[in-house]
Amino acid sequence: MNGTSAQPEHVSVLATEAVTTLLTHPDGVYVDGTVGLGGHAALIAAHLSVRGRLIAIDRDESALTSARQxxxxxxCRVDCFRENFKNLPLVLNRLGVSHIHGLLLDLGVSSFQLAEPQRGFSFQHEGPLDMRMDRQQKTTAADLVNSLPETELADLLYRFGEERRSRTIARAIVRQRARKRIQTTAELSALVREILGHRPGKIHPATRTFQALRIAVNDELGGLGDFIENILPSLVSGGRMVIISFHSLEDRIVKRAFARLAGRCICHKPVELCECPRREQVHLLTTRPITPGPKEQAANPRSRSAKMRAVEKR
Ligand SMILES: C[S@@+](CC[C@H](N)C(=O)[O-])C[C@H]1O[C@@H](n2cnc3c(N)ncnc32)[C@H](O)[C@@H]1O
Structure with missing residues (x-):
């Protein structure tokens, strides 16, 4: 939240780059699958005519309420849905929309979610260890931390947080939870800090643990690659997909899915063994990812890790 008003805040990353890349048709149908507080969406809407249409999706009810306002x-016509964007085909079906002109995904969490202690996303604020984007979902971060077997917990921290000390942290968590359930962000962050120590000038030692839990709680990576490939038939020819990601695991999935759609080999096996489809269904609009310039990074440090990739359907 903003200190002077009750409005939640989030500075949209690569806003101009994303929106100018996405839009090709002022009368078109566009989807913002991660509308958040509606920063990118407002820019898209501003470029659409009265015949244009914007479908705005977020799995977080409070984000959607702000975006709707x-x-x-x-x-243009605006339809808002509390949904997982991976269910976009269902949403389009419900609306009777057969084709769209563009899809934007600005993945990950919003600053307003991180800043809200009750949501439990951040080690910087004390709150319940929650981390659910969709609060109708059952499993919270506390459930995972307090119930997963030690090896599964370690694998999760390694896989989604790229945490090299995953086994040590998992062991400490299991020891601690045998004494008392770990309920809050502060308890978990203090535990990780105690185990790893904190070197000045380095990222907070709990950063990777929190990232891993958030990704797991919200199943952020599951089905992302398949979604990107499966949504292609819903794009018109010349329609575009623009995806902004904030960590390497996500970016790798986007990069591979786009490369497959562009007919590139992603298995790197010898030609006679390669099973990649090698059918050029899209043009890569970004052979290298677009990243924020120094000015944007200085104004919005959260943007530093952003990578934007885009394709156009042939
Ligand atoms: C980085 S923010 C988007 C910010 C937005 N582009 C803006 O300019 O205000 C990411 C948003 O995506 C939502 N989100 C993440 N994964 C989602 C998913 N699979 N389905 C729907 N929404 C998702 C989050 O709840 C969050 O509100």
Missing amino acids: RLAGSD
Whole structure:
């Protein structure tokens, strides 16, 4: 939240780059699959005519409420849905929309989610160890931390947090939870800090643990690659997909899915063994990812890890 008003805040990353890459048709149907507080969406809507349409999706009810208010005065038609964007085909079906002109995904969490202690996303604020984007979902971070077997917990921290000390942290968590359930962000962050120590100038020692739990709680990576490939038939020819990611695991999935759609080999086996489809269904609009320039990074440190990739359907 902003200190001077009750409005939640989030600075949209690569806003101009994303929106100008996405839009090709002022009368088109566009989907913002991670609308958040509606920063990118408001820019998209501002470029659409009264015949244009914006479908805004977020799995977080409070984000969607803010986005709905922000987009209320738009000229184009706006439909908002609390949904996982991976269910976009269902949403389009419900609306009777057969084709879209563009899809934007700005993955990960929003600053307003991180800043809200009750949501439990951040080790910087004391709150319940929750981390659910969709609060109707059952499993929280506390459930995972207090119930997963030690090896599964260690694998999760290694896989989703790229945490090299995953086994040590998992062992400490299991020892601690045998004494008392770990309930809060502060308890977990203090435990990790105690185990790993904190070197000045380095990232907080709990950063990777929190990232891993958040990804696991929200199943952020599961099905992402398949979704990107399966949504292609819903794009019109010339339609575009623009995806902004914030960590290497996510970016790798996007890069591979786009490369497969562009007919590139991603298995790197000899030609006679390669089973990649090698059918060029899209043009890569970004052979290298677009990243924020020094000005944007200085103004919005959260943008530092952003990578934007885009394709156009042939
Ligand atoms: C980085 S923020 C988006 C910010 C937005 N582009 C803006 O300019 O305000 C990411 C948003 O995506 C949502 N989100 C993440 N994964 C999602 C998913 N699989 N389905 C729907 N929403 C998702 C989060 O709840 C969060 O609100």
